[in-house]
Amino acid sequence: IDPAVYVRNTIRSVPDWPKPGVTFRDITPVLQDPRSFRVLIDLFVYRYMRHRLDLVAGVDARGFILGSVLAYELNLGFVPVRKKGKLPFRTVAEEYSLEYGNASVEMHTDSVRPGQRVLLIDDLIATGGTMLAASKLLQRLGANVIEAAAIIDLPYLGGSAAMKETGLDIYTVCS
Ligand code: 5GP
Structure with a gap:
């Protein structure tokens, strides 16, 4: 199979x-x-073992589970993209809109060095709002976001298409 x-x-x-x-x-x-x-995890490992990545960034919370195991397997560091108010050190935030109201994602200002090749990972792309905000945040920190990966894409919500329009490459295992 x-x-x-x-x-x-x-x-x-x-x-x-x-x-x-x-x-x-x-x-x-x-x-x-x-x-x-x-x-x-092996699907991700085989895909990314030749991407010369520097870092894996995982989105709160299921992206932490996938991203940390993947980073470990690829011999890379892992950084968390957290929901607001969870990180203790200096942070930068990126707001995005939900169906009702706003949310934001945060990262430590020193979590990425300029020019680092970063893989962004979460479990699922719905409207794409979360991943887009995370990707913008990484780019503000100077990261080179190589790809955004997820297990599942819900293409009928248009999120992955909107992400591609911004120039972001996307990989999902299934839809
Ligand atoms: P988006 O920002 O693309 O609309 O929503 C994606 C975010 O919401 C992801 O962080 C994802 O974990 C969560 N999410 C939304 N819908 C689902 C779902 O049906 N299943 C899972 N596992 N996560 C979802």
Whole structure:
């Protein structure tokens, strides 16, 4: 079986969560199943082992799980892109809009050095707002964002298309 199909078959769709009409893609079964977790991480490892990356940046919170394992396997450092108010040192923030209201992501000002080749990773691209904000933040710190990776793309929400329009390269395992 195709590894991407194996991963996709392990993802659980939960109807009406977090609210009626929304189907949430739950990746916890992927992490729980050792074979699916390994297949998933290996897909990323084989893709990025030749990208000469300097750093992996993972988005709060599921991007931490994927990004830290991937960084370890690729012998790279990991930096967190956190939700507002969690980081203790000097920070920079980037705001983005949600369906209702705003949110922001934050990073430490010294988490990336100018010119570093960074992979951005999260579990899922919906509207793309989170990843775009994270990518802008990384670029403000001088990073060269090589690609934005996720397990799942929800293409009908237009997020990945909007991200590509900004010139960002994207890789997702399934949609
Ligand atoms: P976006 O900013 O692209 O609209 O939403 C993506 C962010 O929301 C990601 O950080 C992702 O973890 C979370 N998210 C939104 N919908 C889902 C979903 O159905 N499943 C999972 N696992 N995460 C989601």
